[in-house]
Amino acid sequence: MAIKKICVIGSGTMGNGITQVVAQAGYETTMVDVKQEFIDKGMNAIKASLGRFVEKGRVSQADMDKTIANIRTSIDLKQAAKDADYVIEAVFERAEVKTPIFQQLEEICPKETILASNTSGIPIGLLASATKRPEKVIGMHFFSPVPMMRGLEVVMSLLTSEETVKVSLDFGKSIGKETVVVKDSPGFITNRIIPLVMNEGAKLLEEGLASMEDIDKICRLSFNWPMGPFELCDLVGADVNVDLLEGIYQQTGWERYKPAPLLKRMVEIGYLGRKTGKGFYTLFGTK
Ligand SMILES: NC(=O)c1ccc[n+]([C@@H]2O[C@H](COP(=O)([O-])OP(=O)(O)OC[C@H]3O[C@@H](n4cnc5c(N)ncnc54)[C@H](O)[C@@H]3O)[C@@H](O)[C@H]2O)c1
Structure with a gap:
């Protein structure tokens, strides 16, 4: 399965960091939040972070411009996720906020879209059971600050398919992360x-x-x-x-x-x- 378009839900600490690394790796990325002011704050954080990399000579100005050009933003989840190949949810750490998002994604996204959560501890199986595609739901546990931290825990529930794990490991590698697979369990490893x-x-x-x-x-x-x-x-x-x-x-x-x-x-x-x-x-x- 070819992954081209990514939708990141949430533009906070983790959402904007994930958007940055994904866009930097060349993916067409849409960052969604509930209010334009949160989006603006997230975009400013991305520009400031990339600016620091440019200052240190670790990223060229041209690559910074390309990264920014790869990012779209939206306050409309339906619009943002309707043609995404891979969705990464990074909203508040509360099951009552995350679960309805997975229910909506089930309706919005093509049936082959993988739905990932950056949760720190909510069971992936719980989020998966809000969908009709539990085999395509997975945990992608990034660390803060996302552009600096190389580790990525890939969390498989009892229902996550081997194919979803494989695609997610390849995707993690493509954005410069070192991955480990862990079973869905309180606290994962870290x-x-x-x-x-x-x-x-x-x-x-x-x-x-x-x-x-x-x-x-x-x-x-x-x-x-x-x-x-x-x-x-x-x-x-x-x-x-x-x-x-x-x-x-x-x-x-x-x-x-x-x-x-x-x-x-x-x-x-x-x-x-x-x-x-x-x-x-x-x-x-x-x-
Ligand atoms: N901060 C960390 O160090 C860290 C590390 C690993 C994992 N996580 C996990 O990442 C997730 C996000 O954490 P954070 O620190 O980025 O939080 P944050 O509070 O900085 O950002 C959350 C964002 O989600 C947005 N949001 C809330 N409901 C939404 C909805 N329905 N649709 C779209 N956007 C919505 C909020 O407006 C906010 O901008 C949590 O699950 C957290 O446990 C955090």
Whole structure:
């Protein structure tokens, strides 16, 4: 199956990043959102990101222009998805927002169109069961910032066909990503591991075993990680981290995914990290 036209639903952090890399790889790409102002914000983010690559000499001005020319935008899902070969949904992480989109896509898209979700943890099987083509529904879990992060988790539900997985792996490779296949399961691979690191960091701090800065420092220096658990949490958002942990805990009952009380306190007082301008480093930092 030849993939030529892509529709990306959502123009937020992930949607605009995915649109950028897909258009950069030469695909005709339409980015959809519910309001023009969100689209404009997404397009500005794409132009700013490409502009930074041009400044660093990693992308030529001509390639930036070509990438922008490959992007269409729309606030009409029907118009945007009606002739798409591959759709990637990247809207809010709520089943009640995503499921109706998959129901609509079932009506709008040609029957051979593959429907992918960038969900961080909503079961792919649940989204697939909103359609009459569950074998063509798959998870394509990109990472932020999408133009920088090379990994891509390809998530197959119990009903995803081998053909859909193959086409998706080829597509992922064509946009410059390194793929791994994982079965549909709470947190997939990455979100099973990384929230535990931040949770355990918060527990160490609560127990008073070391200072926050020393916990980050020893993780950076000993594991060669670019950042420690608290730096990461301030970047990702304490709220996102608590949601990931609670999502897995609710689905599995595994005690280790119960959010540390300190993480929950941070959310309650609005110390979410960079997005609210205050986080672990505001409260516990000494520098
Ligand atoms: N941010 C991350 O680091 C990250 C990483 C991996 C996966 N994800 C997943 O990607 C998805 C998107 O996350 P995000 O961080 O980009 O969110 P975001 O809030 O930045 O963007 C979501 C966008 O979806 C739009 N939207 C909402 N309902 C819509 C609809 N019915 N039709 C079209 N557009 C609609 C919103 O207007 C918004 O612009 C989520 O499922 C999230 O879990 C996020």
